[in-house]
Amino acid sequence: MRFFASFLLFIVLSIPVSAQVLSHKKTFTEADTLRGSLRPERNYDVLKYHLDVKVEPDTKFISGSNTITFKTEAELPVMQIDLFENMQVDSIIYKGENLDYTRRFNAVFVKMQPELKQDQVDSLQFYYSGNPIVARNAPWDGGFVFSEDEEGNPWIAVAVQGTGASLWYPNKDHQSDEPEEALIEISVPNGLMNVSNGRFEGRENLQNGFTKWSWKVENPINNYNIVVNIGNYTHFSDRYKDLDLDYYVLPYNLEKAKKQFEEVKIMMDCFYEKFGAYPFEEDGFKLVETPYLGMEHQSAVAYGNKYRKGYLGTDLSGTGIGLRWDFIIIHETGHEWFGNSITAADIADMWIHEAFTTYSEAVYIECRWGKEDALEYLKGIRKNIGNYAPLIGTYGVNSEGSSDMYYKGANLLNTIRSIYNDDKLWWKTLKDYTETYRHRIITSQTTEEFFDAATTVDLKPVFEQYLRHPDLPELQVRKKGNQLEYRWKADVSNFEMPVDVIIDGKEKRLFPTEDWKILPQKISEKTDFKVNEAEFYLGFTGF
Structure with a gap:
């Protein structure tokens, strides 16, 4: 049991920073279906989210609203909006009236009065509050991270991929639907800054000890990518071609960040060439220092690699090559x-x-x-x-x-x-x-x-x-007299795939099938046969 626990820890630590589900369960519950399926109550297309949320660090409490603008894809008497069951629904307002609703697990079923017609563009305001789930080990589990920086200032962030954005705000929590734009307004105690996705729109002193920070996203965005990053940040900027590069870091890390983040422009040279231009130029590119390792939050990439090369100073490949570059910058971007x-x-x-x-x-x-x-x-x-x-x-x-x-x-x-x-x-x-x-x-x-x-x-x-299928296709090779025979063993019927092999130092392309084939050239006892393992990943049994 101790070995198994150690193995699981190794697997977790060796997985690049990203999704939090990784369950691959065999049996599923109604809660899984409510979250994962496109039910009739989800027959609407989200056009815009307008989040207006207050975050209180001392009590780890959040409150506010999400105005959801949508277009119906069919008649919609009942609308499913997702919000974790530990969060309080304060009210749901449509055309100035409170709507009735019921709850099952992490889904809220809103009775639309009057019933919505097909192709209707409309909006509602969903008011909510509560103490959101706190992540124990972000980003591998989902939730808020309430921590402090080295100077004792609150340092707060969120990471919810896989777990679900409905952990902290109401939305249609399914990857098949993204708002076309988002306005993210987060109120935090005076003296702190909030950094979210997109472009900074301004700040407003609310005269109650809190300041509202507004950010606007002009591109489609995944629910889990919408984030808050709250801290005593300092900002510096740069530019790559027509792309604005903005960096938000803790003040005592400013000089380290200026040096480390020079790699961004080298990376962009490569990715522009191989993948095309940055997909969210209108929203700019940001790296935001976070109290957890990192996450791919769109236009506000979370960075917590502590200004080291590699993956927290280690190389996931074991070759030494991974220590030449900052893993979080490259992978998350x-x-x-x-x-x-x-x-x-x-x-x-x-x-x-x-x-x-x-x-x-x-x-x-x-x-x-x-x-x-x-x-x-x-x-x-x-x-x-x-x-x-x-x-x-x-x-x-x-x-x-x-x-x-x-x-x-x-x-x-x-x-x-x-x-x-x-x-x-x-x-x-x-x-x-x-x-x-x-x-x-x-x-x-x-x-x-x-x-x-x-x-x-x-x-x-x-x-x-x-x-x-979990297993690799296996290339089987055997000697038969002074010749070699080869074939594929695979789960897929009639599996075929070309493969490059090295015979006595010379590369040759084979075209194996499920049936034994004979290699035309004669072989000797000293014949050396290898798969080109650098370029092909497969199973191999040979002589």
Whole structure:
């Protein structure tokens, strides 16, 4: 039991900072369905959120409202709005009248009077209050973080991916729907600053000991990306091309931050080239120092890597390459393209966030230090792969696949690049993907079909095996006289995938199937046969 607990701790610490569900449960409850399914009560499209919330550090209490502007997609007699059951519903106002509601688990069912018609654009005000769940180990569990900086000032933040944004404010808590814009107004004690997503709109002294800080987002944004960051921040800025770079850090870390954050412009050079322009230029780019390690909060990336190289000074690949750069800056900014701009409609498809973002680490390495180092890094992170469950979770119940979506997902993408066998085509396809689905909510199928269409090789069985089965395809090789035979063993029927092997020092591409094939060339007792492991991630049994 002690070994198992240690193994779980290793898995948690080796997972890049991101989602908090990672359950891959076999059985589900009504609460899971209420959160994860698109029920008739959710037949509306959110157009805008206007949050007006007061945060009281001493009592860890929040109160305020969310004005939700929406368009109905069907007749809507009852509307589901999500808010964790420990939070108080103070009132729900529509056209000046209080609406009746019922609650089940973390869902609030609002009886609309009069009943809403299809294609109706309207809004309501949802007033609420309470003590939100406090995270015990953010960002790996969801909640508020109430802490203090080294000078004793309140330092507060929130991280709720997977757990749900409805932990702290009422919303339609499903990844398939994002507001087109958001106004985030947070009132905090005088002397503190709040930094949220988007552009700073101004501040107002409320004459009651609190100051309201207003931020406006002009792009679609995931619910879990809407955040508060409250502290005694100091601000400095920079610019990359037409993109504003803003940094909010604790005053005593200012000089360290100015030096460390120079890496942002080097990173942007790489990501602009490989992925296209920053997807949220209208909202600018921010790094905000947080009391937890980090999170990909859109246009306000949470940074808590303590101004170290690597992942809190360690290298997740074990190669030393990960100590050349700041993991949180690179990984969490990669999510701006993969996860924030391109978003999975269902949390079951979160691999399209995490695989591509983990792969962006290798992309950055390749930009700076070359392909050989990038391949070594990708091979190194395989030690964190468990191959214990599929990368895709269960749809409609707020369930992710396994944490292998990070490292196995990145190595799947590297394997597909190797299958392409044409780097020019690979980079073109990757950039086309990010630009085609910019600000779009998509499915795994969309991603699979896009990369499949770019090559003559049929990638459907490859995606099927790597995404929907825990085991790797296994290349089996055996001697038969002075010849070699080879085939695939896989869960997917009629599995086929080209693979590069090295025979006596020379690389050769094989096209195995489920049936034994004979290698035409003769072999000797000293013949050396290897898989090109740097470019292909697979199982192998040989002679």
